[in-house]
Amino acid sequence: MPELPEVETVVGGLRAAVIGRRVVSFTSSWPRQIVGMDANTFADRLVGQTISRLERRAKYLVFSMSSDYLLIHLKMSGRLYITQKEHEAQIDRWIRAVFGFDDESSMCFSDLRKFGRLYLTEDVEQITGRLGPEPLATDFSVEWFASRLARRKGPIKGVLLDQTVAAGVGNIYADEALWRARIDPNRAATALNEAEIKALHSGIGAALQQGISHEGASINWYRKADGSRGDEQNHFNVYGQQGKPCRRCGSPIVKMRLGQRGTHYCPKCQT
DNA sequence: CGGACAACCTGGCGGC
DNA sequence: TGCCGCCAGGTTGTCC
Numbered sequence: 492m493p494e495l496p497e498v499e500t501v502v503g504g505l506r507a508a509v510i511g512r513r514v515v516s517f518t519s520s521w522p523r524q525i526v527g528m529d530a531n532t533f534a535d536r537l538v539g540q541t542i543s544r545l546e547r548r549a550k551y552l553v554f555s556m557s558s559d560y561l562l563i564h565l566k567m568s569g570r571l572y573i574t575q576k577e578h579e580a581q582i583d584r585w586i587r588a589v590f591g592f593d594d595e596s597s598m599c600f601s602d603l604r605k606f607g608r609l610y611l612t613e614d615v616e617q618i619t620g621r622l623g624p625e626p627l628a629t630d631f632s633v634e635w636f637a638s639r640l641a642r643r644k645g646p647i648k649g650v651l652l653d654q655t656v657a658a659g660v661g662n663i664y665a666d667e668a669l670w671r672a673r674i675d676p677n678r679a680a681t682a683l684n685e686a687e688i689k690a691l692h693s694g695i696g697a698a699l700q701q702g703i704s705h706e707g708a709s710i711n712w713y714r715k716a717d718g719s720r721g722d723e724q725n726h727f728n729v730y731g732q733q734g735k736p737c738r739r740c741g742s743p744i745v746k747m748r749l750g751q752r753g754t755h756y757c758p759k760c761q762t
Numbered sequence: 763c764g765g766a767c768a769a770c771c772t773g774g775c776g777g778c
Numbered sequence: 779t780g781c782c783g784c785c786a787g788g789t790t791g792t793c794c
């Protein structure tokens with residue numbers, strides 16, 4: 492589920508509620524979500540720390556605490572909600588962890604598929620160090636992007652999903668970016684010319700920006716921090732649009748399998 | 763190092 | 779209805 496725009500939306504929805512909050516309790520019903528230490532160690536170390544900042548890095552939420560960073564990755568089905576203590580149980584069926592705060596509110600981590608992960612570390616780089624630049628920041632330059640593509644023989648679609656290339660892009664926004672750039676997802680990354688790389692670079696930015704402006708895509712599990720849905724799913728050009736006419740040329744959108752991922756594109760105008 | 767693929771989980775959906 | 783297989787916004791480990 493959540494890619495860069497969804498995580499960005501969740502971060503924005505949580506920030507006001509968590510900044511300045513001290514963690515007074517932590518419970519987990521699925522300890523395997525905690526990476527690198529057992530649940531008791533995690534809880535003991537976390538409780539008492541105060542949240543000073545909340546940022547997004549790629550698809551991670553990064554909470555700056557008194558002496559550690561708390562990182563959360565939502566993977567496919569993770570949700571984060573702010574709620575009052577007495578309402579925790581009724582949020583949804585898949586609450587795997589609850590962070591209790593000093594003002595009686597809680598942050599609930601719901602995760603149907605149990606792929607989501609929690610990290611507590613003094614050194615945030617240990618977890619985010621291998622990620623590529625933020626695709627919406629200026630250090631994600633066309634030149635840098637081109638240099639990364641030049642050493643990848645495989646299909647461009649797969650390269651867009653590589654978090655060391657465009658950190659935060661996932662399956663939806665990769666397909667949408669390729670449609671915007673009119674590039675066939677099967678094309679070898681090394682075969683793209685300068686104009687195509689430039690178009691793809693700006694296609695990535697435009698697709699992500701549109702996702703953010705619609706507060707993410709709620710196809711299935713993604714929810715905002717207040718439990719409501721995003722709207723981006725109503726604005727897709729290709730993702731999930733198989734059989735429907737291309738908004739640009741009218742010919743039917745096709746879904747295929749590329750790598751292990753469903754891939755949506757217009758065979759007529761993406762070449 | 764790169765590529766291919768299985769694994770991690772649960773639930774929804776289409777087909778029979 | 780019921781069962782079965784397939785699919786899903788992601789990453790990581792293993793093998794070649």
